[in-house]
Amino acid sequence: MQRKPVPPAPESLDAVDSVRAALPLVPQPEDDCCQRVVSRAGVPDRGTASAWLVFLAAVGLASETDGSYARTTENPDRDALADAFESNVFLASETVEALSDDPQSPADVFEQVRERVPRWERAKRDNWEAFWTERVERRLDWAVLFGLAERTENGFVAAD
Incomplete structure (x- = not known):
């Protein structure tokens, strides 16, 4: 799940x-x-x-x-954390997959994954786009921490 x-x-x-x-x-x-x-x-x-x-x-x-x-008592390394992040966090893998060598803002990435946001999530708030853009940005920040992405002065890019 x-x-x-x-x-x-x-x-x-x-x-x-x-x-x-x-x-x-x-x-x-x-x-x-x-x-x-x-x-x-x-x-x-x-x-x-x-x-x-x-x-x-x-x-x-x-x-x-x-x-x-x-x-837990296990101490997973950064790669294991990255794998678990992509597998077990909603929209994490799609967010990472949306990145390329060209810097993108969280809003740019959100536009690529917006169709994955469930309909009921869209219906429960008027500002669902802003809400989910922030959620995408959090995923991007975690992707950087786990080595899956890099932050540049112009946005986020795929990790080398």
Whole structure:
């Protein structure tokens, strides 16, 4: 199953490790985990913490069972994280595939993947294009962090 929530990408994988380290080793309910992530990892609010939980589970850095989360003990490398990102995060692979050697803005990439946004997502908000352009930009930022893309002064390009 692919996951949609994607928190803003941090500056480094060390920051990802800090958020992951805030999770318990023994599964705890989502609310408890969100509190831990906010208080221990400096995540600004519960909504962002919840997005982190879902995202960490998608890339294999946390486990989720019946609404409870725990950090995993495996330490996947950057390539494994990149593979999990493309496989388990909604629109991640399409976002990466939309890149080329020519720099593109998040809006340019969104235009290439917009048809993949489910109809019900489009119907639930008036500003769905802006909302999903931001979601594409977050995916692009994570793609850079995982080595799947590069940021230039003119936009995003495919990684070498």
